[in-house]
Amino acid sequence: DGGITQSPKYLFRKEGQNVTLSCEQNLNHDAMYWYRQDPGQGLRLIYYSQIVNDFQKGDIAEGYSVSREKKESFPLTVTSAQKNPTAFYLCASGKGSSGSEAFFGQGTRLTVV
Amino acid sequence: DQQVKQNSPSLSVQEGRISILNCDYTNSMFDYFLWYKKYPAEGPTFLISISSIKDKNEDGRFTVFLNKSAKHLSLHIVPSQPGDSAVYFCAARQGSNYQLIWGAGTKLIIKP
Numbered sequence: 102d103g104g105i106t107q108s109p110k111y112l113f114r115k116e117g118q119n120v121t122l123s124c125e126q127n128l129n130h131d132a133m134y135w136y137r138q139d140p141g142q143g144l145r146l147i148y149y150s151q152i153v154n155d156f157q158k159g160d161i162a163e164g165y166s167v168s169r170e171k172k173e174s175f176p177l178t179v180t181s182a183q184k185n186p187t188a189f190y191l192c193a194s195g196k197g198s199s200g201s202e203a204f205f206g207q208g209t210r211l212t213v214v
Numbered sequence: 215d216q217q218v219k220q221n222s223p224s225l226s227v228q229e230g231r232i233s234i235l236n237c238d239y240t241n242s243m244f245d246y247f248l249w250y251k252k253y254p255a256e257g258p259t260f261l262i263s264i265s266s267i268k269d270k271n272e273d274g275r276f277t278v279f280l281n282k283s284a285k286h287l288s289l290h291i292v293p294s295q296p297g298d299s300a301v302y303f304c305a306a307r308q309g310s311n312y313q314l315i316w317g318a319g320t321k322l323i324i325k326p
Contacts, residue, residue, distance in 0.1 A: 107257075136316075141223070143303060143316035144258075159313070191257050202248055203314065205257030 104128065107192050107206035114179070114186070114213050122177045122209045124192035133175035134193040134203060137161060144191065150175055179211060187213045217241045218306050220317035228325050233291040235320050237304030240285065244306040248314070249278060249289045252301045261302075262289070291322075299324045 105126040114120045126133065132151050136144040146159030150169040164183025169175055175194075179186045189210050193203040219238045227233045237247075245266040250258035264271040264278045264287065271278050277290045291298055304317040 105257075110255075141318065143218070143220075143318040144305075144314075145316075146313055149313065189255075193257070202260040202263060205250075205259065208255065208257050210255065 105192060105194050105204055105206040107190075107209050110207060110209060112209055112211045114211065116213055117181045119178055119180050120211065122179065122190055122192075122211070124175045124177065124206060125173055126175075126194040126204075127173060128194055128204060129172070130194035130196055130204070131172070132195045132203075133169065134195070135159075135165070135167065135175070135177045136191040136193065138189045138191060138208075147177065147190075186211055216318075217244075218304055218315050218317040220302075220304055220320045222320050223318070224321040224323065226323045226325060227294050229296060230293045233289075233294045233298065233322055233324070235289040235291075235302050235304075235322065237287050237289075237317055238285060239287075239306050239315075241306070241308065241315075242282075242285065243308045244315070245309060246307040247278070247280060247287050248305045248307070249276075250303045250305065251298075252303060252319070258303055294322075294324045296324050296326060298322060 108123045134149040135147040145161050147165050148167040150156040166178045191208045192206045195203040248263040249261040252258040262273050262276045262278050264280050280287045301319045301321050303319045305314040
């Protein structure tokens with residue numbers, strides 16, 4: 102079945118450590134996105150990629166890094182520079198053309214302990 | 215500066231009645247709008263969309279209305295069912311810009 106997969110679903114990290122969240126899609130979508138959701142807020146864009154080997158900062162990119170070495174994969178690294186990393190992280194993919202919707206993964210809940 | 219606003223954090227509706235979720239936007243350049251539904255601890259799922267060249271789009275129990283002059287759109291769910299209880303997000307896009315701008319969401323509770 103085609104879809105978008107995020108792993109792990111729950112992740113605990115000690116302060117000061119980097120951690121990488123996985124996102125894989127087999128929908129043959131060009132565009133991929135990382136969002137963060139905090140309680141009572143909408144989704145905020147961290148990074149997005151329109152094509153392999155290219156990505157752009159979103160509204161809240163500080164403290165995060167990404168790579169897009171393959172069309173199917175768009176991992177997000179939460180670095181120790183991110184001041185408030187505890188959140189629900191959502192990965193999405195889309196055809197990238199105007200008017201097309203984005204498809205989301207199940208999300209990863211990251212907790213810093 | 216919130217470009218997409220959902221002013222009602224929550225809404226409670228009796229089962230079988232109509233649910234109306236509202237969304238306002240400030241950027242007149244937005245030309246495509248989407249509604250997503252989200253259950254706790256899951257990713258949002260796409261519900262319905264509308265292009266700015268239309269003022270209404272219907273899909274089964276879901277209808278989205280767009281009032282460009284008021285910069286307002288609404289999602290109508292008729293009849294409301296218990297499975298509709300979720301958080302609903304409104305999102306907007308401008309032209310070929312890949313970014314979606316999201317509202318804060320409205321939690322819909324369907325009462326039996």
